[in-house]
Amino acid sequence: MSAGRFAPSPTGAQHLGNARTYLLAYWSARKAKSKLVLRIEDVDSPRVKPWASQQAIDDLSWLGVSWEEGPDVGGSNGPYLQSQRMPLYRDALQTLIRTDRVFPCACTRKDIQEAGSAPHFDHEPAVYPGFCAGWKQGDALPAEGTYCWRFRAGDQSREFTDLVLGSRECVPAVALGAFPVTQKNGEPSYQLAVVVDDAAMGITEVVRGNDLIASTFRQIELYSALGLQVPRFAHVPLVCGPDGRRLAKRHGDTRLSLYRERGVSPAKIITWAARSAGLIDEHTHVENIESAIEHFDWSKIPERDTRVETDGFQ
Ligand SMILES: [Zn+2]
Incomplete structure (x- = not known):
C-alpha cells in the first residue's frame, strides 16, 4: 500500500510555509488513495519545546488534515514519536x-x-x-x-x-x-532517523521543502547502505516574503495557532495554499481541504519559490 507522511519537528510553532507543504502532501496522498502517517520528529532534544507536538496536531486538525496512523490515533507501525524509537x-x-x-x-x-x-x-x-x-x-x-x-x-x-x-x-x-x-x-x-522511520513505516512518498535536496542525497546513501527501499520525493517550493527570503518572523507572525485564535477560516488558508502552489487560479475558491483534491497535480507545482504578501487573512 502507498503511504505519505507528515513529520513536524516540535522545535517551534507551525507556520504558513509548513501548512502549505502539509496540504500538498495531503492532497497528493488522498488523490492517490494512499494512507497518511503523522510522525513527530522530536530527537533534537535540546531544541524540542514541550508544547509544540500537541500544537502541531491541533494546527493540522484545524486545517482539516487527517491521518490513519499517528501518536493520537495509534497504528501498527508505532510508536510515532522519534524519541520512543x-x-x-x-x-x-x-x-x-x-x-x-x-x-x-x-x-x-x-x-x-x-x-x-x-x-x-x-x-x-x-x-x-x-x-x-x-x-x-x-x-x-x-x-x-x-x-x-x-x-x-x-x-x-x-x-x-x-x-x-x-x-x-x-x-x-x-x-x-x-x-x-x-x-x-x-x-x-x-538523516538517520528519517530513513529508518520512513522505511519502517512503509512510506512511499516524501513531500517536503526544496531546502532539503542535499539531505535527500544523504538519505539515498543511507537507504542504499541499509538495503532499504527509497521512496518517491517531491521537493516543493518554499514560501517566501515579498523580499524573496524564506518566510520568517521578519515578515510578520504567520503561526497557524495565531490564525486559529483570531478566528481565521481554514478555507482562507487552504485557498491561499492552492492558489500560491499553482493548483487553482486567483478567482477560484475552495470550500475545504477535501474540495481541493480534484485540483491537485504535481505537474502544476512550480519549481521556483513563491513570494507572498501575508495580510493575516483578515
Ligand atoms: Zn573528524
Whole structure:
C-alpha cells in the first residue's frame, strides 16, 4: 500500500510555509488513495519545546488534515514519536558500523568550518575534510560523548527523479562529504532517523521543502547502505516574503495557532495554499481541504519559490 507522511519537528510553532507543504502532501496522498502517517520528529532534544507536538496536531486538525496512523490515533507501525524509537536507530547504526560505512569523528564544527571545502548546495555546512576517516574497526574510540559517527559518502554518482524538480544528480563524496548519522550526545542525526522511520513505516512518498535536496542525497546513501527501499520525493517550493527570503518572523507572525485564535477560516488558508502552489487560479475558491483534491497535480507545482504578501487573512 502507498503511504505519505507528515513529520513536524516540535522545535517551534507551525507556520504558513509548513501548512502549505502539509496540504500538498495531503492532497497528493488522498488523490492517490494512499494512507497518511503523522510522525513527530522530536530527537533534537535540546531544541524540542514541550508544547509544540500537541500544537502541531491541533494546527493540522484545524486545517482539516487527517491521518490513519499517528501518536493520537495509534497504528501498527508505532510508536510515532522519534524519541520512543531509539532502539531502531541504534540497530541501524550497528549495521553501518559492522559494514564499515561509518567512522567516529571528534572534530568540532570550527575544525570543519576552517578546513572543509565549500558546500555545493545552499545553506549547507562545509564539506567534511576527512580528518578521522582513516579509522578502522578495532581502533580505539574517542571518549564517550565527544564524537559522532560519520557516514562515508559514496563516490558514485547518485540520481533521483523528483516529482517537482525532475532529475537531480550529484556525487555524494564530493558534493556532501562524510556526514553525521549521530550527534555527539548519541542521538541519531535527522538523516538517520528519517530513513529508518520512513522505511519502517512503509512510506512511499516524501513531500517536503526544496531546502532539503542535499539531505535527500544523504538519505539515498543511507537507504542504499541499509538495503532499504527509497521512496518517491517531491521537493516543493518554499514560501517566501515579498523580499524573496524564506518566510520568517521578519515578515510578520504567520503561526497557524495565531490564525486559529483570531478566528481565521481554514478555507482562507487552504485557498491561499492552492492558489500560491499553482493548483487553482486567483478567482477560484475552495470550500475545504477535501474540495481541493480534484485540483491537485504535481505537474502544476512550480519549481521556483513563491513570494507572498501575508495580510493575516483578515
Ligand atoms: Zn573528524
